[in-house]
Amino acid sequence: MTYYTSTYQNKLGGIIQGQDMPIKKPVIILVHGIRDHALWQQEIRDALEKDGDxxxxATxxxxxxxxxxxxxxxxxxRKAIAEILKQFKTVILNNPGADISVIAHSFGTYIVGHILKENFDLKFNRIxxxxxxxxxxxxxxxxxxxxTPKILNEVGTRDIWPAMAESVTWGYGSAGTFGFKRPLVYDRWHNKAAHGYFLSASFCRKFWIPFLRDGTIVPDSARPEKPHTLVQLINILRLKYLVPVFAALSVAATPYVEIPDPCPGLPGDIAWIDAGELTQGKFATRSAFVVEGRSAPPETVRRGDWIKLTESRRTMIVDYQKTGTQRAQDSPLSPGGDIDYTCKVLKAGDQFYVAFVDAGNSRSIANRMWLKIRATAPGS
Structure with missing residues (x-):
């Protein structure tokens, strides 16, 4: 443990001068992109450890x-997301109480975004x-x-690959080429910067260390240059609509390969879902479901109601000494339960019978609603 001489306020409100107190070093997690052995992580690691303390x-x-x-x-x-999530939890477990920040590049941003979206129990400092x-x-x-807002998004005006990813396939976007331009994110523009421009020790020292220390954002290109004509064409044409033709030709010439079931052993009828975060008995954000058959706010949902999902939800399991149906029927609130998401997704518009509701009793995880749902009513 590193000790620093500091001035701090004690529990009684008094000021204690010059006392030695342990301060945990902040932890930075690095997440790489595709077609990459992530050799840049060592260069960034050296800069952050030597110049940023x-x-x-690395992941x-x-x-x-x-x-x-x-x-x-x-x-x-999903397989890549699950692997990085496991490593995130290992880092957090081995650095209790430390601020955890993340630097992600390319496909790593997709992984980090979805880990952030899907895991209510993870908290990050800078991203x-x-x-x-x-x-x-x-x-x-x-x-x-x-x-901790704001997320810092580095935008390269010559970075063609995010625009290409959005154009040729589904599920991706081009925030690395055109920015988010939304609240909670600061787009920092870098003229003439390509996809790997950011992955150097000099860039890290100038732009990332000040932000990771205290949120300081060092400006770069005040007036972003106009995207190259080729980038604009790629963004407009949406080449993904030619992909089905290419895929059909490829399948015709490729021997059959069976893809393993990503959700082995999960039951089809009963599951738990995290319905959302509550603040003073109300959902903190838009509810993930509506109650069917009666005019009632979602916070009043009760056993025996039917609900319809308004957004997709992944089911949950309790991963301790149980498997299959027995495990999924158990409660996420059981003592010793390690709550985790499965890869089974329930789609918006799906209807379910509510078998049990937990919304903030003494056993529950604070400020959340959990629903045990069924695809069919009992006895049907």
Whole structure:
């Protein structure tokens, strides 16, 4: 543990001068992109540790090739997200009480965005995105309590690859090329910057260390240059609509390969979902469901109601010494339960029977509503 001489306020309100008190170093997690062995992580690590006095943790989900990146199949993307989420939890577990910040590049921004969106129990300090392939309308406002605003988005005016990703396949955006231009995010523009422009020690020292220390944003290009004509054409043409033709030709010439079931052992009828965060008995953001059959606010949902989802939700399991149906029927609130999401997604518009409601009793995780739902009513 590092000790610093500091001035701080004690619990009684008095000021104590010059006392030695332990201060945990902030932790920075690095997440790489596709077709990348992430050698840049070592250069950034050295700069952050030597010049910024941070603890730095690299992460790795293997070399993610272009084919898996482009295929609009959630299995490959979910597998990478699950691997990085596991490493995030390891870092947090081994640095209790430390501020955790993230620097993500390219496909790593997609991973970090979805981890942030889907995991209510994770909290981050600063977040830096560069070469981002998130959409401009990624809903940061729905989970802004999970990070310190503003997120810093590095935009390269010559970075063609986010625009290309949005144009040729589904699920990606071009915030790394055109910016988010939304609340909670600061777009910092860099004229003539391409996809890998940001991944150097000199860039890190000038732009990232001040932001990670105290939120200082060092300006770069005050007047962004106009995107190259080719980038604009790629953004307009949406080449993804030619992909089905290419895919059909590829399938015809490729032997059949069975993709493993991404959700083995999950039951089809009963599941738990996290319905959302509550503030003084009301949902903090827009509700994920509406009550069917009676005019009632979603906060008053009760056992025996039918609900319709207004946005997709991933089901949850309790991962302790149980499997399959027995595990999913157990409560997320059980003692010793390690709550985790599954890869099974319930779509907006789906209807479910409510078998149990927990909304802030003494056993529950603070300020959340949990619903145990069924695809069919009991006895039907």
């Amino acid at each position: 941070f603890i730095v943790e 790795n989900y293997g070399r993610f090739d272009l084919l898996r990146f482009l295929l609009p199949i959630s299995y490959f993307r 830096i995105l560069c070469g981002s392939i998130l959409r401009y309308d990624f809903p940061f406002e729905q989970f802004q309590s999970r990070f």
